[in-house]
Amino acid sequence: MVQSGKGILAADESLPTIARRFAGIGLESSEQTRRDYRALLAETDDLERHVSGVILFEETLDHKVSDGQTIPHALQARGIVPGVKVDKGTIPVSPSSVHKLTQGLDGLAERLSGYREQGARFAKWRNVYRVGASDADYKVTVNMGAEILARYAALCHQQDLVPIVEPEVLMDGAHEIEHCAAVTLEVQHAVFQALYRHNVDLRYIVLKPNMILPGEGVGKASPDRVAEATLQVLMQTVPAAVPSINFLSGGQTDLEATANLQAINQAARSFTAPWLLSFSYGRALQAPVLKAWQGRPENVAVAKAELLHRAAMNGGAVAVDKRVSELEWIVLGGVLMSGIAMVGSVTLVLKPATLDRLLLPLVAFAAGSLIGGAFFHMLPAALEAGSDGLAIGILVVAGFSAFFILEQFLHWRHCHRTQSDRRQPLTYLILIGDGLHNFLGGLAIAGTFLIDVRLGITTWLAAAAHEIPQELGDFGVLIHGGWSKSSALLFNVLSGSTFLLGGLVTYALSTQVDISWLIPFAAGNFIYIGASDLVPEVNKHGEVMDKDMNNDTTVYPLAGFPALHLAVDGDRIDIRPMLPSDGAALQQFFQRISEQDRYYLRDDIADPEVVANWAENLNYNRVIPLLALHDERIVGEGTLHRRHAAARRHVGEVRITIDPQYRDKAIGRGLLHKLVEVAKERDLESVLFEIAADAEEPARQAAAVIGFVPVAQIPDQFRDADGTAHDSLIMCLNVRQEFPPPPSIF
Missing domain, CATH: 3.40.630.30 (Gcn5-related N-acetyltransferase (GNAT))
Known part of the structure; x- marks a missing residue:
């Protein structure tokens, strides 16, 4: 249940709550629609790669998936631990109070025993706290709420269940982030004091707290500010014995919850936090799923893809080491791609005839690598992720069209041979076009690294095969256009460095925007370059090479011709x-x-x-x-x-x-x-x-x-x-x- 790079899916909405969520997509809440929806979540392929546990609602324990297994047993079969929400909702502290306490302790021991027989292995109880005037009801909420959470946790241990302890300070109101921090600090102090009094073994609990956020009426805080405030509270309240802190998303959008979680984990590395810092998200994981599903069977695959994507993004935010590894791959790929720009200098030492003989095989290899990479690696990866076929097709066309428009706008075509134009201004267009081309390539290929490092490596190799003959040509064009050798080499490398810039942009935005679309978009880029630029050139020069086998009439453009x-x-x-x-x-x-x-x-x-x-x-x-x-x-x-x-x-x-x-x-x-x-x-x-x-x-x-x-x-x-x-x-x-x-x- 506590695993690096994984978190918990909260699919435990009460009947009124899920009715509101379904109403948002125009769907009636019935036992059948609830069963269909939660089976969709449980049957999402590869969910176990990013989710270690799922919190279920009580009725879901008996619901079954398509193969006839109950949802808890289907989850267990895939290595996902099933759990259950056990509280019975909130009641006001007093008739006129805005402060509430959670009920459900009566008969809880018997219910916990039954839940375990149905397959649950952990439980969850939520108390809520409102930031406001520190009146008598507020004090009751803090103290009694802590007591209730501690009694619940002790009962869970008696029934051999792991308790998730959820003291949530709500975002409702117009309070500043400092006020949220003060209330959360007080609440968590009370909770851990109560847990200590009830002899709860902290090694076998999971804390599900709120992040430290300003109220909804104040505005957003930056992820770095949220991380700083949250970690300050945790360091003062949570003992090191607690194995995992799984944050609730509580009013954040799916992208905000991921960005804040990543910032917390990155900041925690500076002092080696003693706990796993992960997620236990409900709405932040499910909102895109519901929007895609709409209650329609034909949308199930797309909805599953949305869930897997959001789970992967949050799993990446948790696995800081993995994210750093991905960043290292992106940086390494960018540096090496920039270094390929230096290959153009080989035109200074190779004899032109030798270079001419090398270029055509390189162009042919690049064409095959790009087109093969697009059709046999990138597009299958996009389809396996569950993306809609029509959407993939549209993105491929968009990627194809983007490079076509770029070429036409700059009056530039990939110069894979060293034949060149006489007008020196064209050399600037080549540098600008090459820089934009490399930037878009960096955006797209970094996206593949973030989805799957192996796919990223395959995609990078295909792109590199294309870059080598292109850079040979570009260098010759610059020399012919009047550039000195040192200037041509320097600016060729600078235009190549935009690949790294594009990669870093993708990495920075990956937790805030959906970057999975970059895979089919990049496939469209590759298909355009291979089919529109490289294959015609291979055919053109391949035909004259065939003639050369018989009558020695091969056309060889002058390679690296200096002006x-x-x-x-x-x-x-x-x-x-x-x-x-x-x-x-x-x-x-x-x-x-x-x-x-x-x-x-x-x-x-x-x-x-x-x-x-x-x-x-x-x-x-x-x-x-x-x-x-x-x-x-x-x-x-x-x-x-x-x-x-x-x-x-x-x-x-x-x-x-x-x-x-x-x-x-x-x-x-x-x-x-x-x-x-x-x-x-x-x-x-x-x-x-x-x-x-x-x-x-x-x-x-x-x-x-x-x-x-x-x-x-x-x-x-x-x-x-x-x-x-x-x-x-x-x-x-x-x-x-x-x-x-x-x-x-x-």
Whole structure:
């Protein structure tokens, strides 16, 4: 009966009281409806995980559950101790008095014997005390009430029953919390003095007191204030021999009762309180159950889920060590998830080709982990908890929609590949979006830890599998967007730390709000990320990988491509990889190239279909295209062509085209420099650069500055528009050697 992490369900409402409760849901109180309701409570699956005892009303001892057992025997079979309320209600001390005494001592010994035969193993007796003027009737209530409680407890011990002693100071009135503390202190002193006089063994009683609260007409006190005031009274009145103090909820809402109980247990750890501090709640456990049930058979499963949830929340508030363990898991998960943000720095040491080969399997694994975790762990857990199927479906859709709206609002999609946008402002959107995404993830995954640590671990692992490729991509985007390596790493970690913040928010609110909805909500998040972002990307790149098995036409985006910015006459020129969306702008660029210059190019760039086909079918494994942009207008284009014949796989070729208005501004040299860097990263040994010997002198000079040297000159390889022949000059650069930095980088 006294177990850490468990408490007592008070289901002992008298006939008038339960009639009022049923009236609140539009249900008539009859023996049948009372039997149905209390059988519902007794048959709630897994209730024994959080409830060690149930206080029953006298008539309930003979009621039966669906398998034919009486309710007391059904509870005992599950390890829950059945008890019974034995007092007969209150009467006024005098006809005009507001103070009352509880009756029922006459014939109590015989009744207790009968209750034990019916399966009861403990009893409960309640006395009530009103905070008010300290008149003569008040003194009678305090002294006589203590005497009655002591006589009841002694009779229980004679019949081998454990007595729950309940001296309740009511919240009625407009008194301050200090006044409640003073009255409770006086009442409990009187009770324990009476118990001592009647030789009641305190090791075999349970005290069920009120918490120290202000009157209903004053307002609420914070949980910390309630805990402080309550523990001060208990330390002055309750002997250490008492094994357990199980608080009544007395006028508190279900959430208030849980929050105050948790605060009391947390505060009690500071001085190692000698008693178990638990709950014996009636309305605070049953109010959500009645609201869900409504007397309808089809609502039984939902009502049971409400009871189990409230019992679990209060059991968690009692088991401080368990709550601390859950908090430790949440903090550990948050710290590790933040640390995953540092995995992006691997792009600085891995070769891009190696990184490209790793990313797709990681994305595929993440997709399977997220979708599998949602369907095979999270949704079954929500259903097993008894949640309504329709409600679960709505929450899944809400979680799915929340991430869809977040993506659309921020114009951001999970960048699991390192291909990136050229506009630096997008990097801020990525950080903001990633931070919000991680915060929501922390909220949801912390909720799963609080429901079940094992489910929390499974959910965290699925989320982590998704985070690894995402962080690799995000880091590359930030570097390409102009961030320094240290700044990109720092802000990536900061955006990841919002996961821990979300987890702590869930933990702080878990005893005040129902957090079970976070499981299907998180499942919706996972399904969206996996199905909307990851699976399409796996399919897209998986298809081109299949092509690569046959004809080596795999599309590999540039991984971790760092941005290069050139200063040209005070203006900024950005160099970045070409994207499929650049097709229209590239056509406009080539239209500005003179007919004379087009004669020296390999392809017919005057044909829009040629340019469009190239942009739509980018193949970074064969041709790596870079663009130079001024105010988002293409002013230069350079390509690195890789040779895949076995004998020449180590050799690349570069080609450069510059807008006539931007020549002689070192843009070509900047493009050449960047292409040589890419060649070096892809383990090429040498790069060739072919130009018309006497017609492209600026290009020759730019190449020479970097380190290209002439290696061959072939006569009459080019003819211009007039038919004049020009020699082909082939220049070569050993990319393994050191070469000068690009011009005017800022």
